[in-house]
Amino acid sequence: MQKRVEILTGVIILLTLFTLNKDGIAQNKKAEKDISNLLKTKSVVEAILVIESLESTTLKELVTLTEIPAPPFKEKLRAQKMTQLFEEAGADKIWIDSVGNVLALRQGKKHGKTVVLDAHLDTVFPEGTDVSVKHHGDTLYAPGISDDTRGLVVILTVLRALEKAKIETNTDLLFVASVGEEGLGDLRGVKHLVSKEGHRIKSWISVDGTSINEIATGALGSLRYKAIIKGPGGHSWGAFGLGNPHHAMAKALNYFADEGQKFTTEVGKTSFNVGRMGGGTSVNAIPFESWAEVDMRSENPTYLKKIDSVFKSSMNKGLREYNQHLLKGDVLTLTLTPIGFRPSGKTAETDPLVQRAKAAVNMLGGIPNLITESTNANIAIAKGTPAITIGAGGKSDHAHALSEWWMNEKGVDGIKLALMITLAETGIAK
Ligand SMILES: [Zn+2]
CATH class of the missing domain: 3.30.70.360 (Alpha-Beta Plaits)
Structure with a gap:
């Protein structure tokens, strides 16, 4: 009897594993299809061309924003500039909330939950730090240039590309330039936003870090x-x-x-x-x-x-x-x-958001690597909302040090990645 029970249990486990695996593969295939369908859509191809044509603007804005100091708890000047840039890019509603986050809402055609694309305004550097950008060959040196000023430029360019290519999404899309991600800021911008709007958020995509291969699904x-x-x-x-x-x-x-x-x-x-x-x-x-x-x-x-x-x-x-x-x-x-x-936690690898992010990285010729980090996405993850953090593209090193640098090596791929994952999440209105 004991033996039969063991055999039966074994069979059940095998069957479960097989089904899970099959589900995993099916999900994978679905995500790949979602992404490849996007790339067959005329307006999306148009948006990608817009992103490529905006290269010199995005680089110029990276320098402009980096040179506006945003020390912990003093992000106001940079927030004002971000507001102006969001306004120029075009969104339905732009405002600064009570803690200082800059929010730009782009309405979708259907009502329902919102997809969030976020990057953080603040840097770790105290007031008085020299934030002027130094060009050495093709490398840009300045405190905060990659963490996370590059992220700000990425979300801004995604908005611009959607506007110029006249893409209408199904769900609302909220662009967030958040305060207080670093150190003692303690994720206060996103904590505030999620406590107010958490129930309305479908998925959360943070742009922080550089490599497009790295997808943070774990919240440290x-x-x-x-x-x-x-x-x-x-x-x-x-x-x-x-x-x-x-x-x-x-x-x-x-x-x-x-x-x-x-x-x-x-x-x-x-x-x-x-x-x-x-x-x-x-x-x-x-x-x-x-x-x-x-x-x-x-x-x-x-x-x-x-x-x-x-x-x-x-x-x-x-x-x-x-x-x-x-x-x-x-x-x-x-x-x-x-x-x-x-808080800590994890977005499951089987979640469609993660699967789509992996498919998009693959499509760009990268090799997705799921990692654990401490970013704004922690807050959404801990609330049970699917959330990931993706890289902004290019190459960088020495984050949080005065010698921080960023180099535009296929930087444009970071913007395309953010665009594709975002659109896979919002859907495109017919
Ligand atoms: Zn960061």
Whole structure:
């Protein structure tokens, strides 16, 4: 009996795998057809020609936008320029929302859910950074030129191509130039938009990064804190014996490094990092404050929760033990202030959006590679909306560094890719 049950289970598993595989192949074929049909449509061919003919404009706009600083929380100037460029390109409605996102709506012929095409306005570079673009041969150097100014130009050019080729889509299409993607911006632009409009969104396509081969379907989640330990502070000789926040911080972080390492070795890649530390006034003063900024990441929401609790318990343990051996004065206190949360998750490979993106990459002669990243798409993914992040085309390196560069090597393919995936999602009105 036992044996028969096992055989039966085996047969069922095989059948299920076979059906899944068959479904997968069928979906694949359907997506390939969606994309190749687009390429047989006259207006789409026209739109692609428009994209090619706009090369010098897109390059000029890349320089113009890059040279408008957009430091974290100060994207306003660039948002104003984007508004003007969207207006010139033509959309049915353009506005800046309450958090500063620039939105351009292009209405579809049928009512229903909206497809979103997004790129982010902000850069990681602080105010005062030299953002002028330097040309060295065919390479353009400037902070933020690829991440994500190139993305902005891509979505703008897709809008322009749709307008010039007079393509009417079935569903509404919303172009988003978002604020707060980087660092402590904590995806605030998209968080706001999805909390308001999430239920109306059919699929979300972010343009961020460069290579057209890389399709991010996984959302790398992260949790960030600022830990602060406080005490009375005093003279290093005269007040010796008072609690020293730096000493307590070192003890607590030492526990975290040990326990965190143990956990990540157990479960596979989940990362943790103390990125910045500070506090104190002088080498001969007991500081009244010690602070540290901590970042933890995982593709898996459960592991993210777990490393979070490892962090909290290590910090509390370190401080408790330190306070137990105080020679004199008040005990030190610890606060853990959350400064960032990006949820994790994944858009299934079998989802039509992913299949269409893969088919479009193939059609352009690329080799699709599904990856995991932390981008605006995280927010849509965590809400259960199909979302991906695609590359903007060209070549680049040194993102987030002053030496960032971008080169126009088949950059136009990034725009065509965004156009094809977008149209496959919206459909074209007959
Ligand atoms: Zn980016």
